[in-house]
Amino acid sequence: MNLILCCTPLQVLIARKIIELHPNEQFFGVMFGGVWDKKRTLYASKLAEACSDSMNIDTGKDLKGFDSFKLMRQLKNKITHKGFDKVFLANLNSLWLQTYLSHVSFKELYTFDDGSDNIFPHPNLLREPDTFKYKLIKAFIGDRYSVHKLFKKIKKHYTVYPNYKNIVSNVEPISLWDNKVDGEIDGEVSFFIGQPLLNTKEENISLIKKLKDQIPFDYYFPHPAEDYRVDGVNYVESELIFEDYVFKHLANKKVIIYTFFSSVAFNLLSHPNVEIRFIRTSIPRWQFCYDSFPKLGLTIYKEI
Structure with missing residues (x-):
């Protein structure tokens, strides 16, 4: 089984296209979010529809500081599936995703776009504090990964921006829409x-x-x-x-x-x-x- 992690509705849209490319493989989907409005709930259900099994992780709408870290520390108690063949995600620098991966095993890591940040210089996706305080936080929540460690594991990156240089060199283009747009333009x-x-x-x-x-x-x-x-x-x-x-x-x-x-x-x-x-x-x-x-x-x- 494969694991696919999403944090935004756009990521769900991309994730569904990736899942379509692997018709003979099963996926376990996880949707993370702090604000569970109608839009996020809808796209969490869209992710669930495309997966064999799924779950939602509430990251806490108003939690800050130590309260937020305590919630991350408890994440390991919510993980039901421990072993995966492939993992797909967009946010390498997310403490939530890093902590989740710290409590499962996987063979291969794949990434996909998190919006246009993937094609701009000095993207936030690759930024991570390098301070003693930050390292203490990671130790407290049980996060044994870093952006650098995960980046080195990437086997391939799926992109919706095939005409632009990506922060990952080995890319496979995907389209958010059907290649053939049928019908005449009406207005x-x-x-x-x-x-x-x-x-x-x-x-x-x-x-x-x-x-x-x-x-x-x-x-x-x-x-x-x-x-x-x-x-x-x-x-x-x-x-x-x-x-x-x-x-x-x-x-x-x-x-x-x-x-x-x-x-x-x-x-x-x-x-x-x-x-x-x-x-x-x-x-x-x-x-x-x-x-x-x-x-x-x-x-x-x-x-x-």
Whole structure:
């Protein structure tokens, strides 16, 4: 049996495609999460549907510090399957995933994308503190792995970004949609993909109002962290992540996506019915995200 670990709805979407590539193998799926809203619950069920067996791990919504570490320490008591042939995961630097793997055995390790972080320089996925305090925490929770140890074990990486250099050299491309997109295009619809880039609710609302005045989008697809709404903006309220929303509801539409630098854009960049229009914000702390655009062959549609 194989083990596949997911932390986000997008990872579930990718995981299901990986499972399809191994039709004669059984999978045990684990969904991690601190906030179990309708969206996470839906995608946990989607993971379960694709696996022979599965479980959900609640990482604690409001737990911080020692309370969080105590919960991780108890993780070993929840693990029911101990031995696996292959392990698939995206987040090498997750203490939760490292701790889980510390209490099971496996023969081979495979990874897959955790959004566009895999193709940007100096990704967070490979960052891990190297302090005495951090090492004490890992010892307390029973984590015997590190990013470096896991990275050396990777046999292959599955990517949805085949045209870009990945942080893992040995890659196998996978597609989130069927290779053949059938049907004639019937109309056009545009969306702005929400990203709360500023520190306060008021600042983010002001930014959305500015976008509304300068960008001609039809609908706004909010980020899960956006628990506010702006009058006059047409919001899409859906339990699906945007990629799934496009596949299920907009199969025969031309879809124009306006975005700052959301992973959604990169995930759909090669879709034949999708056009991506990147918007550059003047917010200083996010300028580094745009520095890699020329190397990635990306252009800015508009600056605000």
